[in-house]
Structures are given as C-alpha cells and as structure tokens.
Amino acid sequence: MFRFFESLIDPYPGAVPETPPRRLLAFLFHYSRPLLPLLLAMTFFAAMVSVVEVMFFAFMGELVDWLAEAKRERFFADHGGRLLGMAALALVAFPLLVLCKSLVTHQSLFGNYPMRVRWLAHRYLLEQSLPFFQDEFAGRVSQKVMQTALAIRETVVKLMDVFVYVVVYFTGALVLVGRSEPWLMAPLLVWLLGYLVLMRVFVPRLKLISMAQADARAHMTGRIVDSYTNIQTLKLFAHTQAEQAYARGAMDGFMETVHRQMRLVTQLTVSLQTLNSLLLVTMAGFAILSWHQSLISLGAIAVAIGLVMRLRMMSDWILWEVAGLFENLGTLQDGINTIAQAQAVSDSPKAQELSVPQGEIRFDKVTFSYEAGPRGMDDGNHAARQANVFDNLSLTLRPGERVGLVGASGAGKSTLVNLLLRFFDIGDGRILIDGQDIATVTQASLRRHIGMVTQDTSLLHRSIRDNIRYGRPEASEEEIIEAARRAHADTFIRQASDPQGRTGYDAHVGERGVKLSGGQRQRIAIARVLLKDAPILVLDEATSALDSEVEAAIQEQFYALMEGKTVIAIAHRLSTIAMLDRLVVMDQGRIIESGTHQELLELGGTYAGLWQRQSGGFLGLEAAADAAPIGAAEGQTRGEGEASVPDRQRQ
Known part of the structure; x- marks a missing residue:
C-alpha cells in the first residue's frame, strides 16, 4: 500500500x-x-x-x-x-x-x-x-x-x-x-x-x-x-x-x-x-x-x-x-x-546534431564583447558597453591542421576557445565547423566533438576511474587503463588511496581533485581527453603543471593523438608549440602575425622577439612588458577587451 x-x-x-x-x-x-x-x-x-x-x-x-x-x-x-x-x-x-x-x-x-x-x-x-x-x-x-x-x-x-x-x-x-x-x-x-x-x-x-x-x-x-x-x-x-x-x-x-x-x-x-x-x-x-x-x-x-x-x-x-x-x-x-533566470546560451528550437567528418573550423567576421551579449540583445547604450574583444575577426583552420595561439594575457586566446565551445554567444559573425554554424547545433553535440585540456584542471569528487571515464562513459576498463598509461598516470594511480580505504582506480580524488598534485590532476585530465578521442582538440597550457621528463613523454602521446585532428594549442612556453603547422600571434583581439615557426622567426616581428626573450623555454611576458609591442599594449588590451570580467577570460 x-x-x-x-x-x-x-x-x-x-x-x-x-x-x-x-x-x-x-x-x-x-x-x-x-x-x-x-x-x-x-x-x-x-x-x-x-x-x-x-x-x-x-x-x-x-x-x-x-x-x-x-x-x-x-x-x-x-x-x-x-x-x-x-x-x-x-x-x-x-x-x-x-x-x-x-x-x-x-x-x-x-x-x-x-x-x-x-x-x-x-x-x-x-x-x-x-x-x-x-x-x-x-x-x-x-x-x-x-x-x-x-x-x-x-x-x-x-x-x-x-x-x-x-x-x-x-x-x-x-x-x-x-x-x-x-x-x-x-x-x-x-x-x-x-x-x-x-x-x-x-x-x-x-x-x-x-x-x-x-x-x-x-x-x-x-x-x-x-x-x-x-x-x-x-x-x-x-x-x-x-x-x-x-x-x-x-x-x-x-x-x-x-x-x-x-x-x-x-x-x-x-x-x-x-x-x-x-x-x-x-x-x-x-x-x-x-x-x-x-x-x-x-x-x-x-x-x-x-x-x-x-x-x-x-x-x-x-x-x-x-x-x-x-x-x-x-x-x-x-x-x-x-x-528562473533565462539561460544566456541555449539551443535553438530546431538545433541539429553536429557532424564533423573533416574538422574544418572557420571564424567568419566574429564580433564579440562580454558586455554586449549575444546578437539581438544590444540595448543601444554603446557608451556603457565594453569595447569589443573581437571586431570582425576571421580565422580558418583547415581539416587536420595544428595551430598554436600566441599572445600576451588578455590578447583573446582563451576567449577564442570559449567562443568555439559556445560558452558565450557572439555578437555578430559566424563560427563554422565543417560549414555548420555552431549556433544552429546542440551544445551537447558540439562539445562532444571537442576534447580540451586546460591549465587549471578541476576534477570531480569521485573515483579516479570515474574522472577518466568522463571522457567516454561507455569506455571499458581496459580502455580506461590504456588511456591512463598513455598519459603516464597509471603508476601513481595504482599507489593512490583515500581515507575510506579505497585504492587505485577506486580512490576518490577529493573536491576539485585536491588530494592530487597539480601534475597528477593534469595527467588524469589528459587521460580523459585521450579516452574521449574527439576530432577537434584544444590544449590550453595542457602540460604546464608537468615536470620536463613527464612532459616530454606525454608530448609523444599528444603528437600521436593529434594525427587526423584539428588542433588549437595555447602556450606561453613557445617550445611546446613551435612544431605545429601554423602559429597565430594575437594582440588586442587581432591577428597580427601568422605562419610557421621558421617563417615567423624570419619575419623578425613580435613572435621573433618573444622567442628571443625566452629563458629556459619560458616566455617572460611580464619582464618584457616595456620592451615588446605586444607586452606594451597589454594594459590597453585588458582595459578595452576583458579586464572588467575577472577570471572569466583569463588567457
């Protein structure tokens, strides 16, 4: 009863x-x-x-x-x-x-x-x-x-x-x-x-x-x-x-x-x-x-x-x-x-599933401001709005092309990636994947086709196995372990334990993964993306928390993973992206240089100056702020582009 x-x-x-x-x-x-x-x-x-x-x-x-x-x-x-x-x-x-x-x-x-x-x-x-x-x-x-x-x-x-x-x-x-x-x-x-x-x-x-x-x-x-x-x-x-x-x-x-x-x-x-x-x-x-x-x-x-x-x-x-x-x-x-707040980013009533047979990405005259909001939402008060982060930005990534984004903090690199993932709606223009406007496809299908590893890795307060399986829920135990091995995480995972007595892949990582070191969290995040195996790959300082030996070993796996994928990589350490097919240098939301590593060095412009100022493979953006054109404009870039929304668009 x-x-x-x-x-x-x-x-x-x-x-x-x-x-x-x-x-x-x-x-x-x-x-x-x-x-x-x-x-x-x-x-x-x-x-x-x-x-x-x-x-x-x-x-x-x-x-x-x-x-x-x-x-x-x-x-x-x-x-x-x-x-x-x-x-x-x-x-x-x-x-x-x-x-x-x-x-x-x-x-x-x-x-x-x-x-x-x-x-x-x-x-x-x-x-x-x-x-x-x-x-x-x-x-x-x-x-x-x-x-x-x-x-x-x-x-x-x-x-x-x-x-x-x-x-x-x-x-x-x-x-x-x-x-x-x-x-x-x-x-x-x-x-x-x-x-x-x-x-x-x-x-x-x-x-x-x-x-x-x-x-x-x-x-x-x-x-x-x-x-x-x-x-x-x-x-x-x-x-x-x-x-x-x-x-x-x-x-x-x-x-x-x-x-x-x-x-x-x-x-x-x-x-x-x-x-x-x-x-x-x-x-x-x-x-x-x-x-x-x-x-x-x-x-x-x-x-x-x-x-x-x-x-x-x-x-x-x-x-x-x-x-x-x-x-x-x-x-x-x-x-x-x-x-009862309306969702700022929502699927259109006729949204379709995204199909990615090739992986071409095209930013077509994209205009975006964090203050202005999506198209059709402008209230006409231009004085109160923040200046555009992007104004008629156009960039095309060919199918299977590996592109590195270079630029000072506030240049718009991470914002570009956030727009590709449709975390925000653009004000004007289009973002196309294989000719499909991402505003007309479901957000879930869009993000299923994009694998991303970020610098600030956050894990779920669940088991290590569940965190890796998040990349592909239907994956088998063997596939999970293989992804962990490729990310050089299997060894420390097998030694992991938690206060409840769970060990290995069953051990829980704590809220946001606090029980693990930054490098361990990043390796689990990399294993998750390796398991997802999406046709588009985004790397935002993906190896910044790793020591040089582990980074070198994982880079080999990344090179293999990049095969046949369209790749966007963001790194301040230029040595990690110098081998990519093309490097795009950004400043104040604009593309100021584009070419291979060698072509940009021969150009003798901003990228060449940044490469010369590297010390031990790191980019000294802050120390070179007064000397470099891109660094000198950083304060202006932040003031006009993104500084009023702290952390949201940290590059």
Whole structure:
C-alpha cells in the first residue's frame, strides 16, 4: 500500500526542463501542475476530516443534553442507535479519512514533491552559461535549490490543506454555536476580526524578515563553502583569521535577521494568547448568561466552551502556519531570482546534431564583447558597453591542421576557445565547423566533438576511474587503463588511496581533485581527453603543471593523438608549440602575425622577439612588458577587451 502511493509521483521526470516563470503564482503552478490531482485529493480529505471533527462537538452537546434529561433505565433504549453510529464514525470512518489523507500527503507528496522540484531545477541550472556560475557562489546556488524546493511544497500544502481545514472547521463551529443561540456567534466573530488584525500587522513583517534571512543564510553558506573550496589558498597565505572574519561578517548579518525575527515572535505570541484568553472569558460569559435566561441548554454550553478550547489550541498553530507560509513566500521569491533566470546560451528550437567528418573550423567576421551579449540583445547604450574583444575577426583552420595561439594575457586566446565551445554567444559573425554554424547545433553535440585540456584542471569528487571515464562513459576498463598509461598516470594511480580505504582506480580524488598534485590532476585530465578521442582538440597550457621528463613523454602521446585532428594549442612556453603547422600571434583581439615557426622567426616581428626573450623555454611576458609591442599594449588590451570580467577570460 505504501509503495503504491509512493509511486504515484515520478520524482525524476525525463522531460526537458523549461524556463520557470518569474511571477510567484506562475512559478508555483509551473512546478505543481502535474501534481494537481493529488493536491486536490489531499484537500478533499482535509475538508472531510474537519467536518467530522465538528460533528464530534455537536454530538458532545447532544450527549450532555441526553444525560441531563434522560432516565437511566431508558437511556440506551432511546439513544443506543445514535451512540453506536457515533462510535462507528469515531472508530472507523474518521481513522479511514485520516489514513487516506496521510497516504496522499506523506507517501505521495511530502518526499516526491520537493525532490521533483530539485531534479527539474538542478537540470535547468546545469544548462546555464558559465557566467551564471562565475557570478554566484556554488554553495549559494545549491542552497537556493534546496530551500526553494521545500518552500514550494510548504506553500502549496499550506494553501490547499491547512486553510481548507481551517475554513471548514471555523465555519462549522460558527454554525454550530449560532444554531443554539445567535449571540454566541459574536465572540467568535470579534475574535476572528482581532485574529485577522494580528495577521495583518505581524505576518507581512515576518515575510520581509524571512526574505532577508533566506538571502543572509545563502550568503553565509556561500562564504563558508568558498573557504572550504579554496582551503589550500587559505593555508598558503596564512589567512585563517581573515577568513574567520570574512565568515563572521556573514554570520553577523544572519544573526541580525534572527534577532529581528524573534522579537516579532515574542510580540506575536503575547498578543495572540491575550486574544485567546479574551475569547474564552467572553464566550463563557455569554454562554452562562444565555443559560441563566433559559435560552440555551447545558449541551450548548458544553459545545461552545469545547469549541473555544479547541480554537485556542488551533489558533497558535494556524497563525504560525500563516507566518510559515509568508516565510516560504519570501524564500520562494529569493529562489525565483536565481532559478528562473533565462539561460544566456541555449539551443535553438530546431538545433541539429553536429557532424564533423573533416574538422574544418572557420571564424567568419566574429564580433564579440562580454558586455554586449549575444546578437539581438544590444540595448543601444554603446557608451556603457565594453569595447569589443573581437571586431570582425576571421580565422580558418583547415581539416587536420595544428595551430598554436600566441599572445600576451588578455590578447583573446582563451576567449577564442570559449567562443568555439559556445560558452558565450557572439555578437555578430559566424563560427563554422565543417560549414555548420555552431549556433544552429546542440551544445551537447558540439562539445562532444571537442576534447580540451586546460591549465587549471578541476576534477570531480569521485573515483579516479570515474574522472577518466568522463571522457567516454561507455569506455571499458581496459580502455580506461590504456588511456591512463598513455598519459603516464597509471603508476601513481595504482599507489593512490583515500581515507575510506579505497585504492587505485577506486580512490576518490577529493573536491576539485585536491588530494592530487597539480601534475597528477593534469595527467588524469589528459587521460580523459585521450579516452574521449574527439576530432577537434584544444590544449590550453595542457602540460604546464608537468615536470620536463613527464612532459616530454606525454608530448609523444599528444603528437600521436593529434594525427587526423584539428588542433588549437595555447602556450606561453613557445617550445611546446613551435612544431605545429601554423602559429597565430594575437594582440588586442587581432591577428597580427601568422605562419610557421621558421617563417615567423624570419619575419623578425613580435613572435621573433618573444622567442628571443625566452629563458629556459619560458616566455617572460611580464619582464618584457616595456620592451615588446605586444607586452606594451597589454594594459590597453585588458582595459578595452576583458579586464572588467575577472577570471572569466583569463588567457
């Protein structure tokens, strides 16, 4: 029975998540629409439970009157049938109604409902562009997904379950006491008016505080997670005290909202209990006076006092449910601001799968600015926009050609690669792969055909095997091990272990791979790309973290891997790319030189100057900044091209 109700909702729907609406009610309906039949069933059973409870009070009043008037010898003969009927209602019908309501609420909705929201929101956010995650704390985003999912469930359940129960119950109580003596309705109506005034005064203030508290909680979590994520940097610079102060600032902000909230709680609690006591005294006084005037029976007094005592107990619960509702509304609004953001880079409705039979790449008059955004999004405020990183840039890579990109930091090398991967949409022009505009193909198929090794290698907090298999999920164990061997990683992998006792390829690498050295992380990343074996290969300082001996050995594997592939390689160490088919020198988003290593040396231009200034195979860009044309323009390049978006376009 439990399993049947638990399976009525699929918590992991396969449909592609749509962009959620930004309006509150539309946002709630977006995630609740498939669950409406069960939500209505829950509401129906809540209403029936409240009706039966009111019937119990009515029967209690009748029972008091029977006991006051009936003769003992005739009592069961006169009232036995009604007593058995009420017993059946209490022992059979009422528990069945509670069971049905509980099965729908707890088995079907409580667990599956928020998990369904988390699943859909998580899948939607995974498709967000890189700038979305670069502008947010990872902990803050995850916190909002978790909080918003629970807030949606609590808001909808309170609206459809609690308020239906309360409305039906209060209406039934009002009718019940009014049937005996209309004047007995007056204390209830006055109490209701005072109750609504309390909600009008306190609940909106609680809502505002809850919104501030949800944001402060997410901010606090984000700062704490940021410290843990960058624990090595924290320790390297001995900034433990500074990090404590950094987290303390967010904690103080959170505690300030807590104190404001608790002050309102105390005021609200005292006001509510005073109002409830006033209801009890007033109702008891009206009832006794009515009995004294022979207007009502003892049973009516019992019903009136019993309902007041029940309402006293319910009122505190009701008010906090209302406060909780508005608190959840505050959390919801905060979550909407993050979750319901439109995806900056999305597939077109008619996007096709990319096919790469040859591997030609063509940048056709590409114009791009981080501020301007994709085509069609320009707001016309040119003065406020950042200058273009690229302005009518054209570059063609022939099928199977291996091209190295050279230039100072900020020249546009990594930005060019990011545009090829479609991490950003260009402002104008086209990027074509084998004649196919990458804006018209699916992002997933585009990135499946591109293998990339970056300088800043980040691994998943999973096993080494899972990290390598990420390159090709269907790969066999033998293929994974062979890729590790080709990347010269198999030896240290077999010696790896973690605190849980897992060893070798089963050992976990820690968050972002912190348990491994930079060189070990890079070798695993190289093994991952070797396993992927994509027709287009991008190397962004791919061997920068390796020692010379390992680098020389892996270079042989790279040469073999490059065969038949179109390759883009970025390196400040010119010796690692000098043997490529063509070198492209960039400055301020422009191509200023292009040719083979030998041709560029003979040209005697910027590349030749950079090659001459190498020391031990490294490029001294900073030391030569004043002497080299490309270095001298670096400050201007950063100011006009990319410096306003730190780290996003670090070259």
